[in-house]
Amino acid sequence: MTYDSRGTARYHSPKKKSFFQRLCSQWQLALMSVPIFLYVLLFNYAPMWGWINAFKDYGNRKLVARGITPFNGLDNFKWLFSRPDFFVAIRNTLAMSIINLVFGTVSAVLLAVLLNEVRQKMFKKTVQTVTYLPHFLSMVIVVAMAQNIFASNGPINDLLLGLGIVKQPVFWLGEGKHFWWLVGIINVWKEVGWGTIIYISAMTAIDPALYEAAAIDGAGRFQKILHVTLPGIKSTFVILLIMNIGHLMEAGFEIQYLLGNGLVANYSRTIDIFVLEYGTQNMDFGVATAAGIFKSVVAIILLVGANFISKRLGEETLV
């Protein structure tokens, strides 16, 4: 129970209300949260029973189909960590996540700030709509477009050749070193408009009086952005950042799966693809679950860590 500085004597009464008494007194609220509680229980906690598969041997499809899946201790985890390409997958996942996080956040904040400064309403709405429409496109379509745009004889290479920047067409899709950045750029294109929505709504919540006060103090447009707008969305920014850090182990699956090929496999194979190739595809649910557990554990550590640091810095926290 929080301590209220203006609290009265009865607030400090030695008879603290028990959990159930409090629950009864707030029964309406409790009732409202029952569906959410059940939802989480059913879809988030109950499936955790499936974690038991991580300790079973699903290695032989024929035996699995007959229902023979003996326990094998930590063998699945040992197998995972004996694979050099699992570590490559972790590296790729983190690299692409971080690129996505940085590109995604920076571009969304930047676009939100720019849109916030636009006074012409029609223009603002149009830009907003145009930038967030790609969010609704299927990744299959986005990747097909990217494959054409970045092809050796595609428009990007035509442009670079035409401007004399390169002499030979750049092999965007076939060289590993380009892959992470391509994923980052495609993700920005697809998600930037969507990402701005939340920042723009945070900006509308900023008290206009602050801008007026800043103007009276002689602040120009850039100074207003710097000293009013950005601090105004800081708490939103931090909360989103913490949540995104919790998702760092999820660099995505579709885009890498669709855009990847043998040549760039060492840069495109994320943990999810690794799981598909070595686990799910062969019905080896043991290995797939083991990798899933590993991902979850790392994600929890990252989330709690980011939350802790944020608390230390005196910023917003999730819990």
Place this chain on the structure above:
Amino acid sequence: MRKLLAVLLTLALLGTLMVSFAAAEELEPITLTVFRGDPGDQPYEDNKIYKKIEEEFGVKFEFEFLAGDLDETLGLKLQDLDDLPDLFDGGNSAETLIDAGALVNLLDYVNPEDTPNLWAHIEPQKNRIITKDEVTGEDVMYIIPNYGLGEGEQIVNSVGGPAFFIQKQVLAWAGYPEIHTLDEYFDLIEKFIAENPTNADGTPYIGFDILCEGWRHFCLINPVQHLMGRPNDGEVLVDVTKDDFPTETFINQPYAKAYYKKLNEEFKKGIISQDTFVMSYDQYIAQLSSGIVLGMFDQAWDFGDATNALLTDKKYENTYVALGLVYDEDDVAAEDMPEGWTIEEHYVNGSLPNLDRGFGISVSCKCPERIVAMWERMLDYDWQMLFNWGVEGEDYSVEDGRLTMTAEQYANTQDIEWQRHNKARAFFESSPKRQGYIMEGEFAGQCWEPGNQDEIVFGLMNDYDKDFLSHYGYSKFGDFVNPPIELAPYGEAWQIDKADIQKDYDDYLRIQDEQLPGIIMASDDEFDAKWDTFVNDITPSADIYANFMHEQILKLVAAYYGEE
């Protein structure tokens, strides 16, 4: 006397009653639930063939087609073995159904006495079709192959499987030469491109495409066995001339290097574009359909959509001919060859029963006897004619004792909407069927399948193709390759289930996917080093795979010859 007559009459009456009862029981109408492991189209209520089936057998079908992922769907269905579709086609994952015990052993119902038709149908291949259960050791047959049990001589009108393909216009441009080796093939493409860099629209030609996407990577990794003269065994080279069937992976052998060296040279000449290694299947089909790809290694069924698109656009000169290329003597040094190996072109294999593909009867089916009896009757001449050719006068006609169709009638059979009214496709495709030549009755010597009948193959062939073939003096496109070789006793090795060594097999494929494109694109000074790295990296998993395949092949051979 009168008494006797009365008794006899009563008996006769009783007998009739019993017979009619029995008959009534037999014909009690039922609806069978049917699952097909591939996408398809529901037939209409007024479908004429299904109506006939209902009249004679009292059987109606309720079809469910695959929508979504096959393995996922099968997994869901297998959750409850008491509620399976009666007729269950597991598509390309039928092994899952068998492994899960979802299908009844058809040998409980199929035998020479009760089902002479079905028995005669499988008899020639029974050593492949009937296998031993791994656990109980009893003879089992869960699925009667839906295709590949042809009668009479094998029909090869065209190459349906793997080959090096080349656009007809390239051969026509060069004056219809015979092409048999890699060098001749690529020389021709180079010369053609040198003189015709672009098509009529100004789009540059692509000399040679190599599709590498996903499971279709056979275009990249399979050609070497064919260059060595063998039909499709997947990823191993088997010496069928020796009693112990020596088996090796070919991709890490010196003779494979010659092919990838050739591709490397062509890459540097610009015949192969770097984009081929990153293109998706859809892009590949789009490229082929636009008629700018001059050649590729592929299997004919894999680019059927492109062929159809070209035919629809009447770009006949851009459609492909299958060539059976083999290594020339000086392509591979003698010491690099497997011991005692001679190269002779065999792209087309003896016909192979489509093992474990087609309908099985599920364990939850209430009337397996009735289904088997129905199949038994359906193998009769009249039903097979109905399924294959349709109704005489409506769907086909007989001229001078030959079965034939008009162009319109044949086009109908390819039209999905028409099929939904007039063909029992969803049922027949997965059922046992007679193929090849009709061996009995007035049409003996003609073809079960309209698509194979001379009147249709040649009668309805477009003029470009007729003219093209006449320059070679051939009557069909299958004449470009050698006649089928006798099927090896183990069948085709790619059919072997690799579940027991799955992870090593995955590694083996993955290393090829990741490194072969790089080798083809390597510069001169890198090529050998990259090749050596590749051989080094792949040999451990390749050895495991080759040994496993050899064991399995020996098992299949023993089973084929009926040894224990």
